[in-house]
Amino acid sequence: MSDFETETEIDDETGVETTGHDWDGIKELNNPLPRWWLWSFYISIVWGIGYVIAYPAWPMITGATQGMLGYSTRGEVASEIARFEDQNSALTSALSAVDLNTLGENAELNHFAVAGGAAVFRSHCSQCHGSGANGSKGYPNLLDDDWLWGGTIDQIAYSIKHGVRNEVDEDAHYSEMPAFGDMLEASEINQVVHHVRSITGLENDADLASLGQPLFMDNCSSCHGDNGKGDREIGAPNLTDAIWLYGGDVESLTQTISTSRFGVMPAWGMRLKVSEINAVAAYVHQLGGGE
């Protein structure tokens, strides 16, 4: 193989020829590898060269060589996605056209909608409502049975499509509570707070609460109702249940009444397909609170 002339000898101990390499008396035995092994090595080099020409390989400054076959992993993923979308196209178009109230009767479509809706939820909704859909202060919990704008599957789909208090969709849910800090004295607000806590069954000062009652009637009942049960038509929360979007403690309630709240939700109808909206609606509806 190589052209060097060396002194080879037969090693006494093993009876094997040495290569002639000698490092301070340590000699290398020559146990030749089989020739086919060398050939498979050469073949793998040729294969490697072919591979480098055919497939993306060498890193360059702004990218890598593209390869003659035009293969890319991104392309692979895109075609996989296209294949699945194609496979599901019948279900997807059925989902766009379905009457949501009857979705539950079609087990296959319902399953498709819930699974797809979970994916859409994770990418578009979880930022505010949380990956477990349990919301947080100011962002409604979608797992419970309390709904500001209605919890039937149609109402949920409407809320998703048009959103809440956004400026882009004319059909968005809209309501606005006045900031009573400008209209009532701080002491009066405190009385209203205690009244609200009394109708929910939370700990309160009975004297303050009874002073708050007429104030509530004058200022709040037009939206929240005389009994504080709210009104879904106008998105007025039920003040008598155990659920608080911004907290039911004295401090939070004082702030809510003084400065008001103005939660906004985007109109997803402008960004998602009808089938996707229906899917998210089906997903949210089956989380446990659907009506």
Add this chain to the structure above:
Amino acid sequence: MSKSKTPQLFAAQVPIFPRRISGFYRNLKWWIMAVTLGIYYLTPWIRWDRGPALPDQAVLVDLAHRRFYFFWIEIWPHEFYFVAGLLIMAGLGLFLFTSALGRVWCGYACPQTVWTDLFILVERWIEGDRNARVRLWKGKWNIRKWRLRLVKWNVWLLISLATGGAWVFYFTDAPQLARDLFAFTAHPIAYGTIAVLTATTFLFGGFMREQVCIYMCPWPRIQGAMMDDDTLTVAYRDWRGEPRGKKRDATRGDCIDCMACVNVCPMGIDIREGQQMECITCALCIDACDEIMDKIDRPRGLIDYLALADEPEERAGKPPKPLWRHVLRLRTIIYTSLWSLIGIALIYALFIQSDIDMTVEPSRNPTFVTLSDGTVRNVYTLRLRNKLGESRQFQVSLTSMQNLQIQIEGAGGDTVTVAPDSSTMLRVYVTADSVNLAANLDQTDLRFWVEDVENGDRASRSSVFNGKGEK
């Protein structure tokens, strides 16, 4: 020290022409070959009735549906530990045999050995025994040589095709696939697999042979770690055989240097040089030597299964340790116990395996939800598995120290239908009203039950209910 040529770092394969031999070990190897090849080729064709919804192939690796069928056993992906356990047992079994008997796997059972043996058999039928083959190999490429070679290669190719062909039958219904294969309508993957396995069988069995064992296979390198002085391996009693020589007289040992042991060796080595890396302990040299010893009227066993530990005694003319003392030692006992422990565990697991199965995954995000009336609710994902070939009605319930309510999302009551041989996922709500202790405790234990409405088969899983933790 001599000035010499440039050392050659690569060498051509030296052809080996093993001679035919008969004897105890050769017969044993024929039997093992017949049994192992028989199992390999025939197993996919055994039928096993499992009802209309399930395949009727006794041994089937159904990758598409993620099921493994082995006679009465059906393994689902979540029970893969059975397969893992079997693989570990196979590994420990190899360790055990190697520590007791050296490379028995290599010599008797390895597919490389079995198929090479088969290919050599064919070669011998077509081209004759060792001397004829050597002559043919040295001879010119005339018509006769071409004819013999082509016939031999074609027979090899047919065997290889059958080998590659049999493999794919393990992965789908064999009779159906056989029809499809011949009608050229089978899946390209089937043809591709057959092509690759045909090519490797042809190449490894026909041409690479001992090269696979010496240069490609990792197993011999690992085996060394399991052998010690008590391991029985094929060896030459040089104290009995040396000095060797053709002439028989009192100064000579028993070895008459007839080269019978070298001529039969499929690895092309001389066992008289001592234990060697190449030796697969096929024991054919034992048969060859015994035949010669019979002829010259000397006791058999000049080449024999020996333990290195016996050498000093034998040299001194004392009897060796009895066989069982070589085999029964700490190492083999440990391997055997580990092997049996796993075996017992697997059999136990197999017995408690039921046709109804459930897993419970409590939702942890969030751990609980408060409803508008103060009720605390937990969500669980239940997976119910129906392993039978018919659809079944499963009733889900729970038991707990506290009064908890259960409700299944999307189902009218507490009963669901699970399709044959499949599993279904349920979203299950468990609630405790606001005054319930469970609603206010940190955690409450509970147990889910699933029961076949018809035959009363049951399974259960424990879990916990998360409350507000205020008390």
